[in-house]
Amino acid sequence: MTKTMRLLATASGLAVAALAATPAWADGTTAGLSITNTVTLNYKVGGVDQAAVTATDSFTVDRKVNLVVAEVGSSTTTVSPGQTSAVTAFTVTNSSNAALDFSLAATQLSGGTAAHGGTDNFNVSNVRIYADTNDNGSFDAGTDTLITYLDQVAADATKRVFVVVDVPLGRSTGDVAGVRLTATAAEANAAGSVGAAVTQTSGANTADMDTVFADSNTNGNTARDGIHFADDDYTVASASLVVTKSSRIVSDPLNGTTQPKMIPGAVVEYCVAVANAAGSATATNIAISDTLPTATTFVSAFGILVNGTVTGSTCNADGTAGGAHASGVVTATLSDIAAGVTRTALFRVTVN
Structure with missing residues (x-):
């Protein structure tokens, strides 16, 4: 190996070491970070050392947007006819390499098979979403906060939310109401308000921070659209x-x-x-x-x-x-x- 090649190899090894020292999130290095790499070239002319020559390259880490909504638990929520404030729980995980807001929507299924195998055949009422404000994993009326979005969720962070509903009177044992929680990635611009929906960068890579959707198509979702949902259901157990x-x-x-x-x-x-x-x-x-x-x-x-x-x-x-x-x-x-x-x-x- 020539001296010049040895020097280049050393410089490359240092660059790798520098990258390895960068903190890593679930989906990699933080978006917007500028990564700079410098190469140094040493040489001689007529046996005399000459001034070193350097070259530097920088690029910006792009934003990889990935989110996962998941049902908490693996069974239906049993409810009674006329019950108020019946609760199902979900988690929303920001698996991106940047902080994001997430707009939230709770909707109801319209027939078909519910999350736990029953057939959706009725609708609940007064559907609302609460954040687990005190992070204790349980819905606490008067403590947990009524929300329509999650504000500035850090990369790698998971938030628990509750979908809370009222069950109409007159339902029979075995009746099922399916519910869906959908989260949409939004810009984390300012605390206290939800940002605009994130859009994916089209065309070739730019010098600025580009955005790439990476969410999956699990459980009926559409891959790479910046939106993710999960389903749960309520099953009636009534006296007859x-x-x-x-x-x-x-x-x-x-x-x-x-x-x-x-x-x-x-x-x-x-x-x-x-x-x-x-x-x-x-x-x-x-x-x-x-x-x-x-x-x-x-x-x-x-x-x-x-x-x-x-x-x-x-x-x-x-x-x-x-x-x-x-x-x-x-x-x-x-x-x-x-x-x-x-x-x-x-x-x-x-x-x-």
Whole structure:
């Protein structure tokens, strides 16, 4: 190897060492950085050292825009009919080599297969987006901030956001509502406001900082458009209650308990049976209100039995004392009713 070649090799090695010392982000060296490389040439004429000759080259690192929106967790969010502030969580990661804003949009699917395999068949309401302001990973009403964009997200940073919705009444177990969170790369110009959507540099490389989109087409996304989305869904778990009101004659003043008839003075037993269908969600806070017919009188000596059972279609007198009667109205509260369970309220009246 000649002396000149050795010198050039040394200069090249120094340049590589200098580049290796530059901090690296997930997608490489920070955009906008000017990288300068200088070569030094030493030589002799007639055996005498001459003044070294140098040459310098500089270029600007271009901006590689890459973002990833991902669902947090891998299962549907179970909700109840009429539930407010039901939450799904997403992360937005800036995998670019520059800070960016991200405009956000939460939209709903219109039919088809939802994220976790169910079929989207209804829409939620009051859809909004919140930032995880205190970074604790949970939605905190009154603390987390309502947003439409993420402001100045540093390269390599990940932000958690929540899509929060209300669920309409009247939905049945297994109903599914799919939601989508979409992030669009925007310029991080000034704090407190979202920048314009980033545009990709067209044509040949320029001397300035160019922009190249690098986002992927995973999960149905379009590759290299500066936009990325992820889906999640809400699945309804509802109680399916059937209420049955029945009566049976217990006795009458003439026949006693032997083949009694519904004559004045007869004692009639009412049963309110509440059944929850198999596969349903547990029903809670079950309150019964029964206004007695004006032609009857409540039998206070018998009282009210609650949380009884049924055998076939017949109510059993196996509940516990509870409930109340006032001004011709019987009220009772039943314990939680799980799927496949029936509970009853039992009381008696006389025919006036």
